[in-house]
Amino acid sequence: MQNGNAGIKDIAKALKISIGTVDRALHERPGVSAKTKARVLQMAEQLGYKPNLAAQALKLNRRLSIGAVLPKHISHFFDPLRAGIRAAAAAAVGMQVSLTFHEYPRLGVGDVEAIEKALQQHYDGIIFLPGDTRKFDPLIRKLSRSGTAMMCVGSDAPNTDRVGSVAAHAYVSGAIAAELLAHKLTRKANVAVFSGELFTLDHAEKLRGFAATLAVQAPHLTLLPALESHERPKEAYRQALTLMQSKDRPEGLYLSTANSMPVLRALDELGLLGKVQIVTTDLFQELVPLIEFGKVLATMYQRPYTQGKVAFESLLAYLKEENKPNPVIRLAPHVIFRSNLSLFSGLIIDTDEELETEFRSRKS
Numbered sequence: 001m002q003n004g005n006a007g008i009k010d011i012a013k014a015l016k017i018s019i020g021t022v023d024r025a026l027h028e029r030p031g032v033s034a035k036t037k038a039r040v041l042q043m044a045e046q047l048g049y050k051p052n053l054a055a056q057a058l059k060l061n062r063r064l065s066i067g068a069v070l071p072k073h074i075s076h077f078f079d080p081l082r083a084g085i086r087a088a089a090a091a092a093v094g095m096q097v098s099l100t101f102h103e104y105p106r107l108g109v110g111d112v113e114a115i116e117k118a119l120q121q122h123y124d125g126i127i128f129l130p131g132d133t134r135k136f137d138p139l140i141r142k143l144s145r146s147g148t149a150m151m152c153v154g155s156d157a158p159n160t161d162r163v164g165s166v167a168a169h170a171y172v173s174g175a176i177a178a179e180l181l182a183h184k185l186t187r188k189a190n191v192a193v194f195s196g197e198l199f200t201l202d203h204a205e206k207l208r209g210f211a212a213t214l215a216v217q218a219p220h221l222t223l224l225p226a227l228e229s230h231e232r233p234k235e236a237y238r239q240a241l242t243l244m245q246s247k248d249r250p251e252g253l254y255l256s257t258a259n260s261m262p263v264l265r266a267l268d269e270l271g272l273l274g275k276v277q278i279v280t281t282d283l284f285q286e287l288v289p290l291i292e293f294g295k296v297l298a299t300m301y302q303r304p305y306t307q308g309k310v311a312f313e314s315l316l317a318y319l320k321e322e323n324k325p326n327p328v329i330r331l332a333p334h335v336i337f338r339s340n341l342s343l344f345s346g347l348i349i350d351t352d353e354e355l356e357t358e359f360r361s362r363k364s
Helices: 008-015 019-026 034-047 053-059 075-090 111-119 133-145 170-184 201-217 233-244 261-269 287-292 304-320 353-363
Strands: 064-071 097-104 125-128 149-153 164-168 189-195 221-223 252-255 277-281 298-301 328-331 334-336
Touching: 008 019, 008 034, 019 034, 064 075, 064 111, 064 304, 075 097, 075 304, 097 111, 111 125, 111 133, 125 304, 133 149, 149 304, 164 170, 164 304, 170 201, 170 252, 170 277, 170 298, 189 201, 189 233, 201 221, 233 261, 252 261, 261 277, 287 298, 304 328
Parallel strands: 064 097, 064 125, 125 149, 149 164, 164 328, 189 221, 189 252, 252 277, 277 298
Antiparallel strands: 298 334
């Protein structure tokens, strides 16, 4: 039993007494001898038992408070993710749950400050996207010790005090992208990956899956150094222009972040869109015609709505039940081609208005 994960059932099993006896001893209820109470408290300390305050609140009919701390950019990923959280909250029939959203500009910009602000609200649980785990680890620890259950979504922060995580399987996403390009590029060529922040586990795992699969299935393809756009449209656009005008110009691209339109626009301006094999990430309105007309080979749909919905449901389940194992859920990514595009286009909720604004200002 890991320290801090023990529940009432574990204490009862260790002492070979009933769960009811342990519950009465822990909560100062009558019907337990002083000797038994002392044994229970000693075993609880030995096993690292922590009372589930949120579960107790539910028994007392107190309202649970949950905060969701997520980036504003990129909206065509985070808007449907928020919609999934809202849908799950609305479906929590018969439970008193309050849900509050907090936004910050983009991953790596204002995220730590937003979490620190949420700390002051004393939520029972928080859903958040972990960026640089080196920065988030102490915050997660601080919030967890204050009684707030931390649920990761969109990426993970393993080896921290988070209670679970929900995300698309990043390694598999990268591996599938590599396999697709390997099927299309049968001769020696360069390929490249445009990533977001590689300190985020999700992006690092996509790159790892892509590189490993490429090495095994397509040794004739050379992987160029990954390009980090830091989710900044202007930076991604400049990087794409520089790369595609270089002597090592790749014939295949994996855009592992949803911040893909700046790269695609750079290729379009250079007359290369449709000549380079491209696998993108997620689905939004601007991408639809590019897939329809064969300008983009495929896109890896990370199912943001489902991620948000499952993250909320998992957090609520954790808060309701003591001694629940940490849920680490990896959703299978959906591969969208021209042939099955119509099955997914109805899932588009929003376009990235911020990205559009930045590019209008660039052109003006």
